[in-house]
Structure formats: structure tokens, C-alpha cells
Amino acid sequence: MTTPLRLGIAGLGTVGAGVVKIIQSRANLLAQRSGRPLTITAVSARTRDKDRGVSLDAYDWEDDPVALAQRDDIDVFVELMGGSDGPAKAATEAAIAAGKDVVTANKAMLAIHGQALAEAAEAAGHVIRFEAAVAGGIPVVKALTEGLAGNQITRIMGVMNGTCNYILTRMEGEGLPYETVFNEANALGYLEADPTLDVGGIDAGHKLALLASIAYGTKVNFAAMDLEGIERISIDDIRQAADMGFRIKLLGVAQMTGRGLECRMTPCLVPAASPLGQLEGPTNMVVLEGDAVGQIVLRGAGAGEGPTASAVMSDVIDIARGIRVSTFGQPATALETARPARASAAAPYYLRMELEDRPGALAKVATVLGESGISIDRMRQYRHDSPSAPVLIVTHKTTRDALDHARAGFADTGVVAKDPVMIRIEMV
Amino acid sequence: MTTPLRLGIAGLGTVGAGVVKIIQSRANLLAQRSGRPLTITAVSARTRDKDRGVSLDAYDWEDDPVALAQRDDIDVFVELMGGSDGPAKAATEAAIAAGKDVVTANKAMLAIHGQALAEAAEAAGHVIRFEAAVAGGIPVVKALTEGLAGNQITRIMGVMNGTCNYILTRMEGEGLPYETVFNEANALGYLEADPTLDVGGIDAGHKLALLASIAYGTKVNFAAMDLEGIERISIDDIRQAADMGFRIKLLGVAQMTGRGLECRMTPCLVPAASPLGQLEGPTNMVVLEGDAVGQIVLRGAGAGEGPTASAVMSDVIDIARGIRVSTFGQPATALETARPARASAAAPYYLRMELEDRPGALAKVATVLGESGISIDRMRQYRHDSPSAPVLIVTHKTTRDALDHARAGFADTGVVAKDPVMIRIEMV
Numbered sequence A, B: 001m002t003t004p005l006r007l008g009i010a011g012l013g014t015v016g017a018g019v020v021k022i023i024q025s026r027a028n029l030l031a032q033r034s035g036r037p038l039t040i041t042a043v044s045a046r047t048r049d050k051d052r053g054v055s056l057d058a059y060d061w062e063d064d065p066v067a068l069a070q071r072d073d074i075d076v077f078v079e080l081m082g083g084s085d086g087p088a089k090a091a092t093e094a095a096i097a098a099g100k101d102v103v104t105a106n107k108a109m110l111a112i113h114g115q116a117l118a119e120a121a122e123a124a125g126h127v128i129r130f131e132a133a134v135a136g137g138i139p140v141v142k143a144l145t146e147g148l149a150g151n152q153i154t155r156i157m158g159v160m161n162g163t164c165n166y167i168l169t170r171m172e173g174e175g176l177p178y179e180t181v182f183n184e185a186n187a188l189g190y191l192e193a194d195p196t197l198d199v200g201g202i203d204a205g206h207k208l209a210l211l212a213s214i215a216y217g218t219k220v221n222f223a224a225m226d227l228e229g230i231e232r233i234s235i236d237d238i239r240q241a242a243d244m245g246f247r248i249k250l251l252g253v254a255q256m257t258g259r260g261l262e263c264r265m266t267p268c269l270v271p272a273a274s275p276l277g278q279l280e281g282p283t284n285m286v287v288l289e290g291d292a293v294g295q296i297v298l299r300g301a302g303a304g305e306g307p308t309a310s311a312v313m314s315d316v317i318d319i320a321r322g323i324r325v326s327t328f329g330q331p332a333t334a335l336e337t338a339r340p341a342r343a344s345a346a347a348p349y350y351l352r353m354e355l356e357d358r359p360g361a362l363a364k365v366a367t368v369l370g371e372s373g374i375s376i377d378r379m380r381q382y383r384h385d386s387p388s389a390p391v392l393i394v395t396h397k398t399t400r401d402a403l404d405h406a407r408a409g410f411a412d413t414g415v416v417a418k419d420p421v422m423i424r425i426e427m428v
Helices: A014-025 A027-034 A065-070 A086-097 A107-123 A140-147 A162-174 A178-187 A202-216 A235-243 A305-321 A361-371 A400-413 B014-025 B027-034 B065-070 B086-097 B107-123 B140-147 B162-174 B178-187 B202-216 B235-243 B305-321 B361-371 B400-413
Strands: A005-010 A038-044 A060-062 A076-079 A101-104 A153-159 A246-257 A260-271 A283-290 A294-301 A349-356 A376-381 A388-395 A421-425 B005-010 B038-044 B060-062 B076-079 B101-104 B153-159 B246-257 B260-271 B283-290 B294-301 B349-356 B376-381 B388-395 B421-425
Touching (some): A005 A065, A005 A086, A038 A065, A065 A076, A065 A086, A086 A101, A101 A107, A101 A305, A140 A294, A140 B305, A162 A178, A162 A283, A202 A260, A349 A361, A361 A388, B005 B065, B005 B086, B014 B027, B027 B038, B038 B305, B065 B086, B076 B086, B076 B305, B086 B101, B101 B107, B140 B202, B140 B283, B140 B294, B162 B178, B202 B246, B202 B260, B235 B388, B235 B421, B349 B361
Parallel strands (some): A005 A038, B005 B038, B038 B060, B076 B101
Antiparallel strands (some): A294 B294, A349 A421, B153 B283, B376 B388
């Protein structure tokens, strides 16, 4: 097969420019592997005159990504604009309507509109591929959709927002408070224009929602995700968790349980000696667990020009090779509507609270825990100079309901200075 | 597409039985993902009457795997017999001649005959897939062939023999000598019938040769590999490497250099804090490095019923889905003959030697190193009760030639008690 595969690329930011560079610099290698040449027909971006470190002279220019998507002389529409709605969605819909395959890095768009877009593409006999939308260069969509296709997936876990992991590991390494590191990261341009997308867990949540859909054959349901960011993590929690052999990560977990599909992106404590616990800086890690394969761990750069462009190229080469897999691993119309689990599976929890330093205070706390059905695995009270004493508790497995009951009870004791910090411990 | 994909399975050991179990227990899930039912038509093994924990009543039996491979009512021949030649090769050749696709877990056969088999299959328009041949359940063949297809691969590293890693980590953990742990592992059935396949690095070398072929677009050339087993690793080396921040692994490294294709499976020191250094027990790890993606680390079970069967199923489902990729990622006839690198890239080395305890001994050793052009990064001499003193040296980057020169020089000094241990340090 020597017919070229003709691409239209919309969005020429870091990733778009990276894709153009790979296609220009590795033409022979790509053609050998793809079995046919890969060519760029036309490109589109908001600004034409901008130095992107790459020549675009050989390509047609379209101001309007929708017009690009509809061109007769492209086979694949490569959407690298971003944003859940607006031009990205309009152009993707136009591409599908015009009979193109779509490659996208847009996790937000797919987490919200993935079901509708996949149904439309599949009805037209075309594919939407999105390796670059999840965990950057790590080929996790392919690993899950194809590599582990013989497994009933039992659990997915992931640290998939490099910025959050950078903030948490830098807080720990330098002993700095959250605000300081957040401001640093912002100044360095590590955060999205709306930082809540990163530190609020939304970006990582979008990624997890997509993986959960593939793993469990269910419609993407980002709205049902249990979402909590890292804004409330203090350097005290990081230090004291470390003291007990744990590290704090913004961890995504998706598992199908008897109560429904549990899907959450929240801060968790993980054992410091586990692969997830050892993860430093902006690196991403995804853990896939299947009934046959056991545990597979994938680790790599979760963002950046090269890694994300590598993932885009993987999808493009798949299409060139004639590899056509449904967006979520089976026909979109066959995906089921998952019942969201009302509560998470039981787990041990880490509690940190400030107790007023007077006789009987600890007894009152212990009584509340006992009455809530929560038993204590380990407890530490630290030396202190202040009028209140920091107390750490690691519980045995318990539930959110029990913890909510205890939280209300603590408030009534009159000895717990502030609302306690409660962080789930995920045994990985 | 609802035409079933019909399998003939030859070899019903652990992996074969595992494949049958998955197909029997997950029929609906597999059909949904594959877009068509997967059925087993017939099976073959050396012994018919044997409890394999699974019913074979529904399948035809063939005593002869060649006859199985030639049946008109199978689409895919699943070769799980093992052995580089003999029945496995004969049946695979018969399957190709009869127009079947082939899925195999047979690293030895492909490392020796992969080029000829791939050429034959591709000439007939069929595929040979071998995810299960490398690193068990880790989808590394797919990650490299497809997931990183947009990259020029710069280096592959891997710990891909679980038994060797089990022996090394158990020696370290329990402080036991090699022979003791080797005998233990043998008694537990962890070793191949010919243990040299494991501890001599041959099995892992086969796997690395296959990955190198995909990565660099070259014909498999197992014979050119630099191969060294773990038989000479002593508990002293393990301890003293640990003392300097390293761990010893049987590490495969394949990289294309200006001097040719460097491909070796040898004991190496790796930093204890690196992902490879942290690997415990029988777990496998493969590190893939590409010019765009940077470093991707894959970790999982490298052997066993479930993991290996999972990898076989991945290939079967690919074929059911219509995914057809050349065996080594590009047409076998397009693969180049790599020039084997005459020498490895320069690297730091760990040297351990016993020095006679008399004045000037260390000076003589240092002089030999200097004259060989080897500079010293770190050196330690340990307290001792014996007449000879253990001395450890970590060199700066140097070459094998320089080390061979030094080795000869040491022998001439008259103060070096035994042939020194020299182990490469791989900076991962």
C-alpha cells in the first residue's frame, strides 16, 4: 500500500508543532513502519504568524478548523486544539460528518462528549483515537484496549497529572507549603490557564473517566466521578504520612464493585515503597490490574511536546497500518450505563487532628471512633509547644459513612480544635 | 462481523490451559471486544489423558501438531509447545504453508528462525504475533511496535528473566550464596529443564533479540549477542554493590550506536534508587527509550499461567479485530542486517579484587589502572582478617579494551590474589 495517508492538523501549540517535527524529520522511518507515506496536507491554528520552530510552508493554511476538517484532500483530522466545546468539538463533528478518521489529544472533549462523538464516528465507519489524551507518552490506551483485552479488568489506578505530583513531591522535598509551590509552578507556566483543572483533579479525572470506559465497557461518565483536588494538602500531612511510611498522591482509582462503578480522583496515601509511592516530580504512572495478567505498571512522561506527539503519532500510524479499533474498545452503542457506586469500598484512613491539651481529650476521640465502628491500627501523638496537640491515627478498614459519623461526633466533643483531615489509604 | 475466529491450540501446559480457561470463562466479554466469537476447534499436546484443570471435551484432539496446524477449520494456529526446533517449528511452518495466522509464545524459535518464519508468513499474507514470548503479561511487543512507532528508539533495557531476578534478590535479602538459592529455585521448579537457559541469560537474550529487531528494523541476530549469566555473581558483590548504592541485575541492553548494534544480556550494576534497581523477585521490567517519548517503563509478571495467557489472548483478539501488523513492525524483507558493535559503549565499571596485604600493593593496582587509561571514581578498602584485603573500585567511564589491558596488568603485579570481578554499571 503506497497511497499516502493525508493529515490535517488543527492546533499548532507545543504538541501540534511536535507532531509536525516528527513527520518532517522521520519521514522514511514512519513510511517503513506504516507501510505508506504520512503527509500533512493542511494545518490550522489561531495565529498564523508565530515562530513554532518548524516550517509550515509546504502545507495549506486554514483559518477555520472546521474548513480544515472538511477538506476532501485529508484522510485524518488531527485535533490538538483542546477545550471540551467550541472549535475543537465543532471541527471534530465536522470531520466525522465529512467521513474522516479523528486523532485527538483532547481529554476534556472526550470525557464530556466522547459517547456521542464515538457513536457518530462508528456509525459512519470511522474511528476516533485518543492515546495522547491520557498520560502523555505512555501507551496506556493501547495497553488497556488491546494489550489487556483478554482480561476482566479489576482495578485501574493512576497518577496522571504531572503538575500535581510535581507540587506534592516538591512540597515534600523542600518542606514548602502548598501556596508557595503552587505559585512557583504557576510562574513557571506549569499550570493550566484555569489552575483548577490541574490542582482540582479535573484534568486527571477526565483521563480516568476515559480509561474506566474502556476497562469496564461503560459509557463515559465524568459527572459521576468522586473528585477532590490537592488544595487542602498541608506540608504537615505530607511529613506525618512519610513518618508512617506513606506518601500522598493525587490518585485515580476506578473499579467495578458489587455496588456499581467506583471512580474517584482524590488525594490518597500510598505505601512509600510501592511503585506509585516512589513516583517523583511530573512523571505519570498508571497501574492496570486484570484477572489474568495481575498487575501491570506503566510509567513515563505525562506531558510535553515529545511524549504527547509520540502518542499522537502512534494513533496516526495505527490508522495508516489499517488498525481500526472502536474508540472505547467495543462499539459505542454496546457500552453500558454504569451505576455509579454510592460509596467507595472500605479502606484504611489517615486522620490528623488537633486535640486540646487537657485530661480525657484522647479518651473522647477514641470513644467517638469506637461508637462509629472504626478501629485504630496505629496512633501517634506528637510533642508540641502549642495549646493543642497534633494526633495522627491510621484506622483499620472503614467506610465513608462511618467517617462522616465520626466527624460529627468529633465536633460534639469540644476537644477537637479543627475539622480533622481524613485521607484514604490505598493499598497498592 | 459475526464469523467466529477459530483457533487450534498446540501445547497444553500451563499457558495453553490458561488460554483455554480464559476463552471458556470470558466468552461474552471476548466476543464483545473482538467483534466476533472466539472458538477453539481442536487442540494438541503430547499426552491426552492428563488433568489440566479444564475440560477439553468440546474440542477435537490431534496427536500431531502438524495435522492440527493444517486443518481446514482453523483460522489461527496457537503454538504453545516451546523449543526452538522440532515439533514447534514444523507445526508453525505447516500452519504458514496452510494459510493460517500464527500466535506463539516461543521466544527460542523466533530468536533463531524468526526471520525465515516471518518472511514465509508475510509472503503468504499472514501474520505471526508473539506478545507472550517477551516479558509474559507485559504488553511490550505492542508498546514497542505500535505504541512507540513514531519514535526512533534510542535504547531498550530489560530485566526479563524472573528466575534470575528472584535468585539475585533472594541472595541479597537472605544473605545466601548463589549455589544455595539456585538449588532452592531448582527444587521449587522455577528453573527450565536446562537451567542454563535461565541463569546463563539465554532465555532473556532471546527476548531482547526480538525487541531489538522491532526497535531497530533489523534481522534478529541472537548469535551476535554479548551473553553472560549470573553464575559468577557472589553474595560479596551483591553486598558491596549495595554498599555503594547499586544493585546487581541480569540486564539486557540494546542500542544502535555509530559502531553498530550493541546488544547484550549481562549482569550489570544499576542505581538502587532507579526503577530497575527497585525491582524485586520474579517481576519483569522493560525500559523503552525513544527520541520523542523519552523513557517509558513497563513492569509486570514475566511468566505464569495468567500473565502469559493474557498476552496470547491479546494477539488472538488483535487478529479477530483485523489488526494485522508485520511480525517485526515492518515487512520482514525490509529488515536490515545489523552490524554488531565490536565493543560496548564506554561505561563506568565496578571492580572487586583481593589485594595481598603488603606495602605498595594498592599503588601497583593504581598504576596499572592509570597505565590502562582508567580513572577511579571511588575506591574502598575493607577491614579484613585474612591475608588479602578486599578492595572495591568504581571507575569513571571506560571501555572493555581498557579493562582487558588492566586485567592483564593486574596479573603481572603479583599482588592481586584472584582474577578481579568486573561488572558494568549501567546508568538508567
